[in-house]
Amino acid sequence: MNLVINAVNRISPQAFGSQPVKSSNGNVDADIFYLADIHGKMTNMERLAAISDQFDTYESSAAKLKLASGDIMLGSNPLTNKVANAFLNWIGISANAVGNHELDATPEALAQSLVDAKYKLVAANLTVAPNSAMANKIEKSFIEEHNGEKYGIIGTAPSDALERVGTRESLKDIKIDDIDTTIKKVQDEVNKLRAQGVNKIIVLSHIGKDMDKRLAQETEGIDIILGAHTHDLYKGIKAGENLLRSKSGEPVLLTQIGKDGEYAGILKTTFDKDGILIKAQNNVISTSNYTRTLPYKFAVESIIGKPEILANIKSAPPAPQNRLLSNNPHGNMIVDAMRSELKTDIALLNAGNIRGFFPVGEIDSRRINDVTPFEDKMMICSLSEKQIVDAVKNGAESFNHSDSKPGLLLVSGLEYTVTDKGRLVEMKFINKDGTKTNIDINNPSETKKYTVACDDFLALGGDKYLPVNPNPDYILKKFDMDKNVYTANYIKKLPQPLEIKEDDRIKIIHEA
Numbered sequence: 001m002n003l004v005i006n007a008v009n010r011i012s013p014q015a016f017g018s019q020p021v022k023s024s025n026g027n028v029d030a031d032i033f034y035l036a037d038i039h040g041k042m043t044n045m046e047r048l049a050a051i052s053d054q055f056d057t058y059e060s061s062a063a064k065l066k067l068a069s070g071d072i073m074l075g076s077n078p079l080t081n082k083v084a085n086a087f088l089n090w091i092g093i094s095a096n097a098v099g100n101h102e103l104d105a106t107p108e109a110l111a112q113s114l115v116d117a118k119y120k121l122v123a124a125n126l127t128v129a130p131n132s133a134m135a136n137k138i139e140k141s142f143i144e145e146h147n148g149e150k151y152g153i154i155g156t157a158p159s160d161a162l163e164r165v166g167t168r169e170s171l172k173d174i175k176i177d178d179i180d181t182t183i184k185k186v187q188d189e190v191n192k193l194r195a196q197g198v199n200k201i202i203v204l205s206h207i208g209k210d211m212d213k214r215l216a217q218e219t220e221g222i223d224i225i226l227g228a229h230t231h232d233l234y235k236g237i238k239a240g241e242n243l244l245r246s247k248s249g250e251p252v253l254l255t256q257i258g259k260d261g262e263y264a265g266i267l268k269t270t271f272d273k274d275g276i277l278i279k280a281q282n283n284v285i286s287t288s289n290y291t292r293t294l295p296y297k298f299a300v301e302s303i304i305g306k307p308e309i310l311a312n313i314k315s316a317p318p319a320p321q322n323r324l325l326s327n328n329p330h331g332n333m334i335v336d337a338m339r340s341e342l343k344t345d346i347a348l349l350n351a352g353n354i355r356g357f358f359p360v361g362e363i364d365s366r367r368i369n370d371v372t373p374f375e376d377k378m379m380i381c382s383l384s385e386k387q388i389v390d391a392v393k394n395g396a397e398s399f400n401h402s403d404s405k406p407g408l409l410l411v412s413g414l415e416y417t418v419t420d421k422g423r424l425v426e427m428k429f430i431n432k433d434g435t436k437t438n439i440d441i442n443n444p445s446e447t448k449k450y451t452v453a454c455d456d457f458l459a460l461g462g463d464k465y466l467p468v469n470p471n472p473d474y475i476l477k478k479f480d481m482d483k484n485v486y487t488a489n490y491i492k493k494l495p496q497p498l499e500i501k502e503d504d505r506i507k508i509i510h511e512a
Contacts, residue, residue: 027271028147028275029060029062029270030063030065030146030269031060031062031064031266031267031269032202032224032265032269034066034067034266034267035093035264036068036097036229037071037228037261038072039260040074040075040369040373041370041373042083042087042300042304043370045084045087046292046297046300047287048087051285051287052091062268063147064146067153068093068096069097069226069227069228070100070228070229071100071206071229072084072101073101073105073113075105075374075375075376077482078105081113083303086116086299088117090296090299093119094119094144094153095121095155097204097206098157098206099158100161100165101164102121103161103165104374106169107133110134114137120142121137121155122138122139122141122142122153122155122204123140123156123176124154124156124185124188124189125176125185127174129174132174134173134174139155140154140185141154141193150198151198151201152193152198152200153204154189154193154201156186156206156215158206158207159177159182163464179211182207186222187221190219190221191221198275199271200271201222201224202223202224205227207229209230210230213244216245216246217245217247218247219247220246223277224254225254226265226267227254228257230403231256233284234254234256234257234282234284235282236284237280237281242256250276253267253280261287262287264284264287265284265285266285268280268281307364308364308488309364310364310365310368311491311497311498312362312496312498313500315500316357316499317500317501318357322404323352323354324351324398324405324406325351325398325407327408327504327508328410329500329501329502330500331372332412333358333487334349334371334483334487335347335348335410337487337490337491338483339453341490342486345413345429347413347452347454348410349410349411349454350406350407350465351408353372355373356370356372363491365484365488368491372487376457377479378454378455378479378483378486379453379456379459380451381472382452383450384445384450385446386444388452389427389441390444390466391466392409392414392416392418392427395408395409395465396408396423396424398422399420406463406465413430413432414429415428415430415504417506417507418507418509419511420509420510420511421511426438427441459475
């Protein structure tokens, strides 16, 4: 059966159904507002809420569903997660998949953040220990009814969650299945739903683009997979890319909506009387076209407090196109703050920790949270020259990975050169007086030590820059504060107005 494709890649009147279609032949229309991978970015939540409000107000005979595919929360900060939970309530999301960042917090903290949740948390491939605080708080699937029609909603959590959340206690009593078992369990849920007469089935997936394709093609009965985790962006619909065929030959439509709440999706669909998807339009809407409305801004501030004005930025370069494989002046200011405030020889920060940039104009404390939102705890470690070189090499290997992960290590007190083939060429230590000393990257010392400021994610082996170890012997001091606090203090001390400039602390050269 051919699926009629009518793709709209930008905001338009049609995206909001200005000409509603009334089916008279047994067909069923459904409009789906979908989100994913917001990563706790509150300013974009406010803009997304404005898009959601517009979706609510347009007139249409179609059913309206609102769904999220995980990573709406981020980090272990209870206030950040409380805002994320409130945001999903405010806009009327009915279900959210369990993403890896929902699992940044411990089960106890996650359960507490969900106390007021009006939506369901879903994952068919996740098992919770019976004595856990999260016991009975995650559903495998459920049925949502609109206009007399039933829609089956299934969730999936990421099989690689342990790699994404490091060695935190968050997974101490939660087990997530591998991809083969996940596919089998999703099919089991599809079969249960179909046995109850449900023939329109949507999966809220947080397993990534490639695994979504496997899920679509190795099962039957799924109509739509609202994907996440790999931060891809599908604009419109393209056969073979995000329009595939199930094991039994029916069309399966996939979505991915980017990262950090930069986009929202509105999927307009038509099913035939047998629940087969016969028409679809995938509208991708940029949040940059929307302003933060005062009601939502005040609602967020009622939870986190009024932000502190820190500085005025006179000039700043644009954010790098690929934050994982670039020298990032915005991230460099944060890693400089870590080194300066903790008075260490060196500071290290994984590039994936940076999720935004500092624009020209007034900067408040909320903006720092947008740039580095994870709220990991700071540490001072004593690392050998070899441990530091190995960590930088592990980051450089990201050039050889299709997803660019884990990303380069941002540094303060060091400068280094890598090739676009992932080879470390040279490295220098920069003393606080500005003098530079070459480090022998081919034979680094195992006895020469440096004090290093980093967060607990990096120190405990997150993303495997350093060996995974919940209790490494190189930790000298632990702090109960994130880098955000130190960055705010550091920025206030800098000469005003600020100028954020490119530098060459990380050089990337072409290797033939």
